[in-house]
Amino acid sequence: MRRLATVLFVGCAVLARGDSVTVPAPGPRSNPDDQVRFFWYMNERFYPQCVAAGFNTFITFFSSTWYFTDPALRDQQTAERLRFLARMEEDGVDCIDQVKIAAMGGRSKEIRKPFCQVNRDGSLNLGSLDYNNPATKLKVREMATFIADNLKDSPAIVGVQPSSEIRDRSVPSWTKEYDDACRRALGFSMLSNVVKRAPHYSCIPGFPVSRIVPADNQYLRYCLWFWKHGDGWNQYQDDVAGIFNERFGRPIYSLYDPITRTPPVWGSGGHVSIGNQWIYCNPQPCAPSFVVAEEQAMARGMEGMQVMAMLQGIAYRNRIAPKDKAPSPKPAWSIDRPNARYITMPADLLREGFWTLASRRIDGIGLYGWNSIFDSTLTGEKKDSTGYHYTDPTAFPVVSNFFADVATPLGPLLRAVPERAPEVAILESYAHGFFAGRTSFGWGYRWGELATLSNLQPYALWEEEIARDGIPQTVKVLLMPDCEVLTEKTFAAVKEFQARGGVVVSDERLVPGLMPDFLLPDCILSQHNRSASAVKDTAAMRKGAQELRERLEWAYRPYGDTDNRDIFCHVRTWKDGDYVFAINDRRGYGDYVGPWRRIQEKGLPCKGTVRLRREAGAVYDLVNHRRVEAHVVDGETEIPVSYKTNDGRIFLAVSRPLGSLTIRAEGDTLSVTSPDVDVLVPIEIVRKGKKPYYAVVRDGAFSRKLDGLDDFSVRDLATGDTYFFRGSSLYCRGSSLYCGSDKGASPSK
Amino acid sequence: MVTWRDLLALNVVSSLAVAAGVAMAGEMPADVGHRREVARALDNAATFESALPAALKDDDPMIRRYALNALYEKDPKRALDASKAMMTDSSIAVRQVAKSMNRSGGLYRENVARSIDPQYDHDITRVSTVRAKNGVFELAQAVPEGGWIELWFRTPKEDLYVWLNGTYLGQFDVDNQPGQQFRLDATAETNRTGKNEVVVKGASGNAVKVGFTVEVLK
Numbered sequence: 001m002r003r004l005a006t007v008l009f010v011g012c013a014v015l016a017r018g019d020s021v022t023v024p025a026p027g028p029r030s031n032p033d034d035q036v037r038f039f040w041y042m043n044e045r046f047y048p049q050c051v052a053a054g055f056n057t058f059i060t061f062f063s064s065t066w067y068f069t070d071p072a073l074r075d076q077q078t079a080e081r082l083r084f085l086a087r088m089e090e091d092g093v094d095c096i097d098q099v100k101i102a103a104m105g106g107r108s109k110e111i112r113k114p115f116c117q118v119n120r121d122g123s124l125n126l127g128s129l130d131y132n133n134p135a136t137k138l139k140v141r142e143m144a145t146f147i148a149d150n151l152k153d154s155p156a157i158v159g160v161q162p163s164s165e166i167r168d169r170s171v172p173s174w175t176k177e178y179d180d181a182c183r184r185a186l187g188f189s190m191l192s193n194v195v196k197r198a199p200h201y202s203c204i205p206g207f208p209v210s211r212i213v214p215a216d217n218q219y220l221r222y223c224l225w226f227w228k229h230g231d232g233w234n235q236y237q238d239d240v241a242g243i244f245n246e247r248f249g250r251p252i253y254s255l256y257d258p259i260t261r262t263p264p265v266w267g268s269g270g271h272v273s274i275g276n277q278w279i280y281c282n283p284q285p286c287a288p289s290f291v292v293a294e295e296q297a298m299a300r301g302m303e304g305m306q307v308m309a310m311l312q313g314i315a316y317r318n319r320i321a322p323k324d325k326a327p328s329p330k331p332a333w334s335i336d337r338p339n340a341r342y343i344t345m346p347a348d349l350l351r352e353g354f355w356t357l358a359s360r361r362i363d364g365i366g367l368y369g370w371n372s373i374f375d376s377t378l379t380g381e382k383k384d385s386t387g388y389h390y391t392d393p394t395a396f397p398v399v400s401n402f403f404a405d406v407a408t409p410l411g412p413l414l415r416a417v418p419e420r421a422p423e424v425a426i427l428e429s430y431a432h433g434f435f436a437g438r439t440s441f442g443w444g445y446r447w448g449e450l451a452t453l454s455n456l457q458p459y460a461l462w463e464e465e466i467a468r469d470g471i472p473q474t475v476k477v478l479l480m481p482d483c484e485v486l487t488e489k490t491f492a493a494v495k496e497f498q499a500r501g502g503v504v505v506s507d508e509r510l511v512p513g514l515m516p517d518f519l520l521p522d523c524i525l526s527q528h529n530r531s532a533s534a535v536k537d538t539a540a541m542r543k544g545a546q547e548l549r550e551r552l553e554w555a556y557r558p559y560g561d562t563d564n565r566d567i568f569c570h571v572r573t574w575k576d577g578d579y580v581f582a583i584n585d586r587r588g589y590g591d592y593v594g595p596w597r598r599i600q601e602k603g604l605p606c607k608g609t610v611r612l613r614r615e616a617g618a619v620y621d622l623v624n625h626r627r628v629e630a631h632v633v634d635g636e637t638e639i640p641v642s643y644k645t646n647d648g649r650i651f652l653a654v655s656r657p658l659g660s661l662t663i664r665a666e667g668d669t670l671s672v673t674s675p676d677v678d679v680l681v682p683i684e685i686v687r688k689g690k691k692p693y694y695a696v697v698r699d700g701a702f703s704r705k706l707d708g709l710d711d712f713s714v715r716d717l718a719t720g721d722t723y724f725f726r727g728s729s730l731y732c733r734g735s736s737l738y739c740g741s742d743k744g745a746s747p748s749k
Numbered sequence: 750m751v752t753w754r755d756l757l758a759l760n761v762v763s764s765l766a767v768a769a770g771v772a773m774a775g776e777m778p779a780d781v782g783h784r785r786e787v788a789r790a791l792d793n794a795a796t797f798e799s800a801l802p803a804a805l806k807d808d809d810p811m812i813r814r815y816a817l818n819a820l821y822e823k824d825p826k827r828a829l830d831a832s833k834a835m836m837t838d839s840s841i842a843v844r845q846v847a848k849s850m851n852r853s854g855g856l857y858r859e860n861v862a863r864s865i866d867p868q869y870d871h872d873i874t875r876v877s878t879v880r881a882k883n884g885v886f887e888l889a890q891a892v893p894e895g896g897w898i899e900l901w902f903r904t905p906k907e908d909l910y911v912w913l914n915g916t917y918l919g920q921f922d923v924d925n926q927p928g929q930q931f932r933l934d935a936t937a938e939t940n941r942t943g944k945n946e947v948v949v950k951g952a953s954g955n956a957v958k959v960g961f962t963v964e965v966l967k
Contacts, residue, residue, distance in 0.1 A: 121906060193908055200954025202849070203910050203920065209821050209849050437954045498788075508811070508842035512818035515788040516811060517781045554775040 022304035023245060025253040025273040025363065028056045029158065030092045033412040033695060036364030037403065038096070040278075040310055044084055046374040049396070054403035057094040057364070059161060059255075060084070078150050085154040094158040096255055097151060099240060101143045102163035104129060115139055117173035117231075120192075127169030131232025132177040137239070144240045148247035159253040159273070162240035163233075167261065170231045171195055178230070182222070185229060191222045197263075198223055201435040201485055211485045211511045213431050220487070223434040228267035237270035257310070260294045260442030263433035264462045266301030275299060276308040277442050278368060281345055281353035282315050283534065283599045284541070285646070286568060286585055288353055290426070290448025290458055292360040294440060296419070297428070297460035301468075306363040311353045313369030313395065314342040314388055320598045327595035333391040340389035344372045346592055346601035347394040348646055352583060354402045355648035356452075358410075359570035359581035361419050365407060367399060392592055405623055409717060410650065412696045413622070413682040417572040417579045420559065421474040422459030424451060429463050429483050429490060436484040436509075447481045447520065453585065454545040455558045457570045463490045471497045476556050480506040481520060503555045505548075517555075521547040534589070534600045542566075557613070564608030567641065571612070575678035579622075580651040582610045584643040603646030612637040616653035622682060623650055625720035627657070652718050654679055661697070661716055665709045665728045672702040672714060682717035780809070787812050791819045805831060810840030817846050825850075860919030862899045862932035864966060876965040884947045886963050888939065896967040898939045900947065902931040902959055909959060912948040913938045935963075 028034050038057035039050050047058070060081070088095050104112040109126050115136040117125040129136050144162075151157055172178060172190055182190045193199055198219035201207045213220050228234065241254035259275030262268045269275055277295050279288045292309050299305045317323060317340055326334065333343070345353075350367075357365050367373065371381065371388040373396050381387075407414070426447055433439035440448075451458035458479065461471065467489045471478070478497060483506060486494075494514055498504060506516040523544030542565050560571035560578075566586035572579045589595070590602030616637040619630035628651070630639045641649055659675035661683070674681050677700035685693040687708035694717075695702050715722040722734040777785075787807065790800035797819070804816035817835060821828035828850060835847040864873055877890040892898060902909065902921065909921040909931065916938045921931040939945055951957040 197954075199908065200910075200950065203950075203954070207849075209846070210818060211849075508840070509845070512814045512846045513822070515784050515815045517784060518778075519811070551778075554777050554781075 022271040022302070023241065023251050023253045023273050024304055025159065025255075025306050026251075027363070027415075029094055030056055030691075031412070031693060031695075033415065035362070035407065035411040035415045036094075036274075036308060036366075037407055037411070038308070038310070038364055038366040039370065040366050040368040041098075042370050043374070043376070043379055044087075045379055046370055047084075047087075049374070049400075051091050051093055053396070053400040054408040055093070055367075057096060057158075058088065059096045059098055059366075061098050061100055081151070082154060085151070085156045088156040089154065093156070095154070095156045096159035096161055097147075097157055098161035098164060099144060099147050100163070101140055101147075101240065102129060102166040102236070104139070104143075117171060118175050119171070120174050122174070125169065125171055125173070128166070128171070128231075129236075130173045130175065130178070131236045132173060132175065132181055134177070140236065140240065141243060144243040145247060148244045152248045157248070157252065159255055160241055160244040161255045161257075162237045162272075164257055165261070167231070167233050170233055172226060172230065181232075182225065182230065185225050186218075186221055188218065188222075191219065194219065194222055194226070196223070196226065197437060198434045200437065204435075207435075210513050211435075212488055212491045212513060213435065213485060214488050220431060220434060223263075224265060224430070227262055227265050234267055234270035237272055241270075241272065255308070258442050260291070260298055260440075262441070263430045263439050264294070264297070264428040264460075264464075265430045266298060266462070266464050268298060269302075269305075271302070272305060274306045274308050274363065275302070276310055276364075276366065278310045278312055278366075279353070279444070280312045280315065281349035282320055282601075283537065284449045285349045285352035286356050286452045286583070287444050287449055288356045289360055289444075289452040289570065290460065291442065291444040292357065292362055293426075293448065293458055293460040294428070294442060294444060296361075297462045297465065301462070301464055307361075308364030308366060309357055309360075309362050310366035310368055311345070311350060311357065313345050313350070313367050313399075314372040315345045315593075317341055317343045320346075320601075321593040321596045322598075325596065331591060331593075331595060333592070337383055337389040337391055339384050339386045340391060341386050342369070342372055342388045343593075344390060344392035344395045345369070346590070346599070347392055347398040348587065348590070348603040349599075349601055350395055351398045351402060352585065352587075352603065352646045352648075354399065354407070355581070355583045358406055358414055358648070358650070359572075359583065361415070361417060361572060363415055373399075406648075406650070409684055409692070409694050410622060410682055412694050413579075413680060413717075416680055416696045416698065417574050417577075419459075420457070420571055420573045422461075422472050423474055423556070423558070424456040424477045424479065425459040425461035425472070425475045426451065426479045426481070427461050427463075427466075427483060427490070427494075429486055431463065431485045431487045431490070432482050434485075436482070438482045445481055447479055450521075450523070450541060450544050450548060451479060452570075453541060453565070453568050454548050455561050455569055456548075457558065457560075463487055466490050466493045471502070475502065477503045477505065477552060479520065480504060480510055480514075480516070482507070482509070483511060483514075484509040486511050503552065505551075518551050521551075523547070533597055535597075538587075538600060559613050561611045561613075562608055563611065564606065566606050567608045567610070567643075569610055574680045576655050576676075577679040578612060578614065578616070578651075578653040579680075580610060580612060580639070580653060581648055582639075582641050582651070583648040584641075584646045586643075587646055603643075605642070605644050606646075607640070607642035610639045610641055610649075610651070612639070612653055614653065615655070617656040618654055618658065620652040620654075620658070620718040621649060622652055622718055625715070625717050627719065652679070658716070658719055660721065661714065661723065663714050663723050663725065663730070665712070665725060668705050668707055668709060670702075670704055670706050670709055670712075670714075672697050674700050676700065684715040684717055685712060686715070687712045784809065784812060788815060791816060797823065805835075810838070810843050813838065813840070814843045814846045817843065817850075821850060860933050862934045863897060864899055864964075865930060865932050874967045876967050878965075879963040881947060881961055881963060884949070884958075886945050886947070887943065888941060888945075888963070888965065890965060892936075892941060892965050893967050896965055897934060897936040899964050899966060900933045900935050900961050901964055902933075902961045905931050905959065907951055907957070909957070910950045912950075914940060914945055939963075 026032050036057045037055050039055050040059045042058050115129045117128045117130040119125050179190050244252045253273035255274040256269030256272040257276035259268050260277050279291045295307045299307050375390040471493050504516045521544040523540040560569045569582045584606045586604045586606040587600035588602050588604050615632045621628045662673045664671045674697045681697040688711045690708050713724045724732045790796040832847040832850040838844050879886050879889050905921050911918045918933045949959050
């Protein structure tokens, strides 16, 4: 650990010199193996409930407005912040500070005028600072230094978020500095007809009929440069993170979101330690799956970057319960909070969304929107105000239960189990994004949702990854929506992929030099062309999923599958252990926003069978901690599942029943060994008077220095076997009954 | 950085199953087989010519477009001839490729409105003016003999590309024409007796809402 700290500190020193190095995010201080469970901005009044629910990290703001406008308020707010940080430290939770320098001056636009980008007509772009302007760099350094110096004595601060959502309004700045930077990087002046994308290819004289763009195309190079370096925002992230590391004198990791709100190119967020992306669970709570796949695609090009994902606890009211289309009778919340613009995300959608996030390998999961999750009228908000409102009191209990049952006890496991090697990929093209305009921009394609619901567990494959590594040899099916324009390398790679027998599925706009095997089903409903009936939209997606699977049947069957289109699954694998996430997506109209008929927000019962293309000797339910019924039929393992609502199951399938754990406590060191060296076994360590500690036995061993080992127990979270110790002696052992016991083990002598 | 190779190394069971997956593959559907067969024939120089005529007339639009593109790669002049007939193909996928060939690779049209043509040194009279609503307009009065029709976009602040009734009219380059009026001659493309629809796109290729006036001049 000390060695790691030394390495990290060397990293800080490098950053202080202005180089860009990713400072690794070590995981929560309370348990470095655990996932980060964070609340993105929190009012202190509701902070205790969040800590009790299992949130171990909070993102908080330091407003830059105070810095300029009101020194007295600034000092008062800083003192408040430090007090709150001390409270976090006492509770053993971490804080990531968002400095908000990018919003320099907040609404006081006069303050940021000297630092803004310049539009083509010479006017100021007040929506974005110009980080190519030396004066801006100086001001940012001054502010970041001030903020860091005010906060550096708080050990609760482990990370910095230099900014959030800042590139939406960034454009090329018509300044000499920007043009000089362009000339230095590319050898030519900034292109006059490019804002953030090239002109549509149909408007470019001489654009290849094949729509295959060579790497030296000026537009392509310019757009890539803009998104990677040109507007300076990625460098800004590195600089602010570097200043924090320099001033704190200890490793401070950095975070940026939304990390994939860019065309599909590497480099977003500079060298941040963590990329985060937020996701709305409406209309499809399975959406987080492919959004995370896109974040993973970004991370594969960013050495050392970890991935977190966050659900929005808010929902745009005008999309799911429009104010001007009131049903009869009106739900009580819409009378109580008549002007709410952002209402609580329906509880059951949040539940399914969190289950979907759990299925993907990420380093942290988060939630946003405290004032829609908690009653902000208790902090002075008026019930008739616009903005965020607390309209579904069942949402936070759902999150809390998910954390208690799944995210907290299995946090280290969820972080440890890798994704499977990809077999189905969705190709995302930056060339298409630049020349034809449509890319996901981090929202996940509807195709991603369709592929998720089809159990294809799609991998996001970006053109830069293809250029670097080719199309993974394990990929058998390539979905190519929106590939109207491609780079030469991608085109050649897809040709080669087809030559080796790979299946290409596309829309009809695919570049004409590629022959798709068949077209994607025509069922995709964008945010803008959904019907007013959620039932129809859901049916269209189900039909599309069925059609896609039927069309693929001759060539590909997924490793994990379900016999009911309402249940989707995702499998992660570590050696012999398959970790199967089976999630129920069956929903109907509830009484919260159901009366509007825009989304089906109420989870419904469902049952079916999960199939795994292997012979498993034993299957365990990792949430209920017991072995469950499973059958091997024709070389495949069938696991029956049933749900009362739209939640999930996590099964561990292994080739033989798991063996017993061996536990040894010597002084303050706890060692746990397992005969199953090819399985990641989740364990729970309970010590008297302490919070439970969760871990994973990897390669057959786990060892950690822990206090309180004079009276403790260790529970195998797969089998449910519990080992009770007093001193260093095992004094009893309990076990779950096969397929029978209630949750938890009863110890027996 | 974890690559797919690292993942595969951890998927011991998976790699066996991948092999099993190949073994489980069923029979290729006829339409997929046909597409693959035609693509192979067109990709092969020895069979290209014999496969081309049928491919250009295949029932499957994805084959027709592939064939047209393959021809263009080999012989742009022949492809241009073939594309004429395919400009009205029933499939947008085919029309898209055919049209891109007939743009000679680019979308650009010289369109100089007479009212701002420095070489047009005559007096001009405004006969009538119509303000378009949501891009749609109808002429208020007949066009007199010797008259012409212009679309007037005042002074745009961004690049614009304009279509009238599906025909490309012209473009405005904000850098090369800063502060200038943007006028397009639309005499030939305007429907004199009914509705006319104008589509305006910005540099991104997305449709943009821009107000304009239709003037009949003489």
